[in-house]
Amino acid sequence: MVARAGLYLRQLDAFKGQGVHTVSSRQLGEALNLGDAQVRKDLAWFGQFGHPGVGYDVIDLAESLRAALGLDRVWPVALVGVGNLGRALLRDRGFSQRGFQVECVFDKDPRLVGQRCEGFLVEPVERLAELLAARRIVLVVLCVPADQAQAVAHRAVEGGAKGILNFAPVALSLPPGVDVVPVDLSIHLERLAYHAHHAGR
Amino acid sequence: MVARAGLYLRQLDAFKGQGVHTVSSRQLGEALNLGDAQVRKDLAWFGQFGHPGVGYDVIDLAESLRAALGLDRVWPVALVGVGNLGRALLRDRGFSQRGFQVECVFDKDPRLVGQRCEGFLVEPVERLAELLAARRIVLVVLCVPADQAQAVAHRAVEGGAKGILNFAPVALSLPPGVDVVPVDLSIHLERLAYHAHHAGR
DNA sequence: AACTGTGAATTGTTTCACAGCT
């Protein structure tokens, strides 16, 4: 449900860009394929932002949501694993646009360590815990192979990581208090294949 | 719940690789951080595969799941948008390892169309519907910018697409029967930031 | 003794529907 808050925020930014000043829960819902009641419930979770008979003030609501989500500041992020996916994410502007700034980059491969990659100096993964702690980085993007993910995640937690975006196709076991979002592309495709498979026959 | 079936399958393959012949719901659950009851409920959904007092036969169960999920064959996939992310996915072995084979690649940019990209001939996005239909491709990976995603998805559906893996940060509105999995990396990071934000203080 | 399959109980989420505000 916090996940949807991010969607609202982005849609509000879009409305703002179009010069819209006020939106109703119905409009917001239509743009995101959600019911109006759902939108209201979700937003009410963070506080009372709406004006009966009018709707929500786009700018106000966006600001309030941003504050509630902790997005009214830039979050430093570490990225581990400079393979295909890691490099693509470094090149991508998507993260920085939404207030996430890659601060350090790590890899295991000694041929990459010490090199610059997409403008970032690649650090040895051995220094992961040390540098996370020193720079107070709590968010980690994990793009390492499956067989290394658990070990690297453990190092990250030692360095104080609180949230891990895990692209490796394995389930991570980590202490409570550490949040893991698995991003498992094959699993998603398998879901789609399942539905396609059971659709036509 | 179908999503978890893919996880079971992968874990079973891992067990098979380790030479394990039989697993209990508890073991399977431990490997994936799930309760044993959940594992049993999920598996029971596909049929009765277990042997009371013994557990599940790793090879049998994997095969049954694969068949139930429609993964006992290779699925052709189209990829649209050869930007950073698209190229990274083309280079990645992850999809093909799990039985998904990229069959055509599309882009809008005339400078890319006609070129080879990671070994794939880039087709113009105008031919998307035509080629999907001709090659009976129903799964589409969408890596185009947000402002083009809806239009491209529409073309894909015209060509017969049944499942879309959408990396663009917008909600797609598509006819019922078409399945969309949004993969929204910033939203995930925002969720992590929220938890980190509300953890320590 | 070990383990499955599954009803029943619990917990969580979404939808409904309406009182109350502007």
Place this chain on the structure above:
DNA sequence: AGCTGTGAAACAATTCACAGTT
């Protein structure tokens, strides 16, 4: 009239707990 905020109802997912099987 139009819209919010929210209890109550419906629905879905998870967990419990145990009868039944090997």
